[in-house]
Amino acid sequence: MEIYLPLLVQGLAIGVLTGILYVLVALGLTLIYGILHIVNFAHGEIYMLGAMAVFYLHVVGGLPLVPTLAAIVLLSVLLGVAVERGVFRSLRGQWLQLVVASVGISLVIQSVGWIVFGIQEKSVPSYLPGIVQFLGVRLPRERLLAAGVAAVLVAGLYLLVYRTKAGLAMRAIEEDEETARMLGVNANRVASLSVALGFVLAAVAGAFVAPVYSLNPGMGLEPILMSFLIIIVGGLGSITGTVLAGLLVGVLQSVGAVLFGAEAAYGIVFVVMIAVLVFRPAGLLGQV
Amino acid sequence: MAFLRQDPRLGVKAVVLAAVLIALVALPPLAEPYVLHVAIVVLINVVYAEALYVIMRMGYLSFGHAGYIALGAYTSALLATKLDVSVWLGFLAGGAVAAVFAWLLGMITLKLRGIYFSLSVFAFAEVVNAIFRAFDVFGGPAGIANVPRPMFFGTRLNSHLGFYYVVLAAAVVSLAFLYRQASTRFGFTLLALRTRDTEALAESVGIAAARYKTLAFVASCFFCGLMGAIHGHYLRFVSPFVFTFFFSTDLVIFNMVGGLGSFWGPMAGSVLLTALGEQLFAAGYYKSLVYAVVLLVVILVLPGGLIDLPRARQAWTERRQRFSKAPVTTAER
Numbered sequence: 001m002e003i004y005l006p007l008l009v010q011g012l013a014i015g016v017l018t019g020i021l022y023v024l025v026a027l028g029l030t031l032i033y034g035i036l037h038i039v040n041f042a043h044g045e046i047y048m049l050g051a052m053a054v055f056y057l058h059v060v061g062g063l064p065l066v067p068t069l070a071a072i073v074l075l076s077v078l079l080g081v082a083v084e085r086g087v088f089r090s091l092r093g094q095w096l097q098l099v100v101a102s103v104g105i106s107l108v109i110q111s112v113g114w115i116v117f118g119i120q121e122k123s124v125p126s127y128l129p130g131i132v133q134f135l136g137v138r139l140p141r142e143r144l145l146a147a148g149v150a151a152v153l154v155a156g157l158y159l160l161v162y163r164t165k166a167g168l169a170m171r172a173i174e175e176d177e178e179t180a181r182m183l184g185v186n187a188n189r190v191a192s193l194s195v196a197l198g199f200v201l202a203a204v205a206g207a208f209v210a211p212v213y214s215l216n217p218g219m220g221l222e223p224i225l226m227s228f229l230i231i232i233v234g235g236l237g238s239i240t241g242t243v244l245a246g247l248l249v250g251v252l253q254s255v256g257a258v259l260f261g262a263e264a265a266y267g268i269v270f271v272v273m274i275a276v277l278v279f280r281p282a283g284l285l286g287q288v
Numbered sequence: 289m290a291f292l293r294q295d296p297r298l299g300v301k302a303v304v305l306a307a308v309l310i311a312l313v314a315l316p317p318l319a320e321p322y323v324l325h326v327a328i329v330v331l332i333n334v335v336y337a338e339a340l341y342v343i344m345r346m347g348y349l350s351f352g353h354a355g356y357i358a359l360g361a362y363t364s365a366l367l368a369t370k371l372d373v374s375v376w377l378g379f380l381a382g383g384a385v386a387a388v389f390a391w392l393l394g395m396i397t398l399k400l401r402g403i404y405f406s407l408s409v410f411a412f413a414e415v416v417n418a419i420f421r422a423f424d425v426f427g428g429p430a431g432i433a434n435v436p437r438p439m440f441f442g443t444r445l446n447s448h449l450g451f452y453y454v455v456l457a458a459a460v461v462s463l464a465f466l467y468r469q470a471s472t473r474f475g476f477t478l479l480a481l482r483t484r485d486t487e488a489l490a491e492s493v494g495i496a497a498a499r500y501k502t503l504a505f506v507a508s509c510f511f512c513g514l515m516g517a518i519h520g521h522y523l524r525f526v527s528p529f530v531f532t533f534f535f536s537t538d539l540v541i542f543n544m545v546g547g548l549g550s551f552w553g554p555m556a557g558s559v560l561l562t563a564l565g566e567q568l569f570a571a572g573y574y575k576s577l578v579y580a581v582v583l584l585v586v587i588l589v590l591p592g593g594l595i596d597l598p599r600a601r602q603a604w605t606e607r608r609q610r611f612s613k614a615p616v617t618t619a620e621r
Contacts, residue, residue: 039403041351090588096349099406100544101587103351103537107580114573221533225414228407236403263422270415277396277408 006136011258012251013137017147019250024150024205026227026234026242027157028198034174034237035194036088038098043227044220045109046076046199050206051215052113055122065127069207076203080196088195089188106220113217124210146208153201154243160197161239170194174237226253229273235283245284248272309460316452324448330562331459332519337542337558338466339511341551342504344543345470347482348398349406351536353512355413356386358531360513361520362426365435368521375438379458379517386513387506394505399498401484413536421528431527435520451522458518462511467551469507478504534576538565541583547593556594 025047032040050072058068083105091097128141161167172180173190181187205223213219226249234245249269256265276283316324340353360382367373367381389412397408420426427433437445438454445451469475477500481487491497520526538561546557561579568575586593590600 097587104580104583107576111573111577229411232407263418266415266418270411281400
C-alpha cells in the first residue's frame, strides 16, 4: 500500500490541533468528575451554546470578538453555578440520579436549541483567514489560533489546580472530602467553581471551533463522544492523563480518517478504548 | 405457578392481570388503525424499558441500548431483504446477535464500576451507528427499505391488526420472562450487586459477580434485539436515524420517571410517556423537551418515580401535619 507521506504528516498535524480542542472539552469533564464524581452529559451542549453565542453575538449582533468571548465566559459561569446549585447539589452522592439528571439537562438545552435556533445550519466567518505553510504541511490559521488558545487555557488550568489556593481546595476535596471539610474547605463553593470552570472550558472550545464547522444544536454529540473515549483512555479524574489521551485520540482519529475514512477512524479510537479497558482499566494515568 | 401462590394479594393481582390481557386480546379488532399503532409502539417500548430495567435494577446505567436494538433490527432486516430468510427466524437472529455483542462488551466493562460501563456502552452504540451509516452493505445513511412483514399461514401480516398480535405475543412472553426472572435466585443476586459494598459481600460468599452481571446484560440486550427486529419489520424500514442516542435516553427516562422500585415502575413510565409522546409526535423537538422536563422534575421532586407516588404522598402529608400549626386531629380527614 502506497501512502502519500505529506498527507500523513498533514493528518498528524491536524490531529494534534483537533486533539488539543478535545482536551479542552474533556478537561472540563475531568474537573467535574474529580469533584462531584459524575460524568456530565450536558457538556457537549455547553460547547454548542458557546458556538451559538459566537454566531448570535458576534456575527448577527456585530459585537467584537473580545467582548463576545467575555460574555461567553460570564454566561457559562452563571449557567454552571445555576446547574450546580439547582440540580447537582440536591442529588449529591447518588451517581445514577446525577448522571441521568445531566442527561436531562443536555436534552433540555438541545431541544430548546432546536426550537429556538432552528434546523438551519449556521456558519461563522473565519476569525483569522489564511493558511500557514510549513515543511510542506498546510494548516489553516484559525485552527492554529484555536489550538493556541486551547494550549494557553490548559496551561492556565494547570496553574489554577496546582498553584493556587482554590486549586488546593479542589484537590483536597477530591482526595478526602470529609477531612477537607473539617479543615474548613467550603465544599459547596468548590463544587460550584469546578462546574463553572468546566462549563467555561467547553463554551470557549465551542467558540473557537465555530468557524471550522457548521453549527447546529446537535453539534455537541461528537465532542462529547470523543471526550468520553478520552477520559476513559486517560483515566477518570486525571488531568495529565486527559491531556495525553486527548492528543492521542485526536491524532488517531485524524490519521485514521486519512488512511481508512472518517467512520472507520471512530472504530479505531473505540478499539483503543476497549484495549485500555482490558489491559489497563484505570486508564493510562488513572488510579483506581 | 407456585410463585404466584405465595402472594397474599394474589386474587386482586390475578384478576387485574387477566382483565388487562383479555382487553389487549379482545379489543383491538374494534380499534382504529391509529389506536392500534399507538398500542404497538407502547408494547414495544414497554419491552425495551423492562429489558433495560434488568440492569438498572442492579445499579447500572446504559445510554447505548439503542445500539443493541439497532443490531437486532439490522440483522433481521438484512436477513429478510438480502438472504430471504424467514422473518420469524430473523426475529430470533436479531436477539441472538444483540446478545453476542452484549456478551463481548459486558465481559470487558462490567467488571469495572458503573460509570465506565455507561460510557463504554454509549461509545459502543455511537460506533455501531457510525458503522451502519458509513457502509453501503448496511444501506448507508438511507438505511434499508422494503423490510417485509412476516408470513402467517400463507398471508403476509400487512395490516396493523395482524402485526399487533405478533407484537402482543412477543411482548407478553418477554415480559413474563423478565418479570419472573426478578424473583428467582438469579434476580435476587442481581439486586445484591447494586452497590459496591454489597457486591463485595456477595463475592465474599462465593458469588461470581462479574458473571451474573454479564448474564443480566446479555439477557437485557437479547430482548432489546428481539424487539428491535420486530420493530424494524413493523416500520418496514431501518435507518441509523431511528436508533440514536435519544432513543437510548428515552428508555432511561421511562425507567426513572416510572421508578426503579418495582417491575411496574418502568412499565408505568413507558406506557404513560409513550402515549403522551405519540400525541406530541408532530411537535418534533417539543416531545424531547417534555420528556426531559418530566425527567428532571421527577428526579428532583419524586426520587422514587411515579410508582412511589402513594408512599411519597403519605410522607408529604405527614410532614405537613407535623409542621402545620393546626392540631393534628383536625388535619386531613
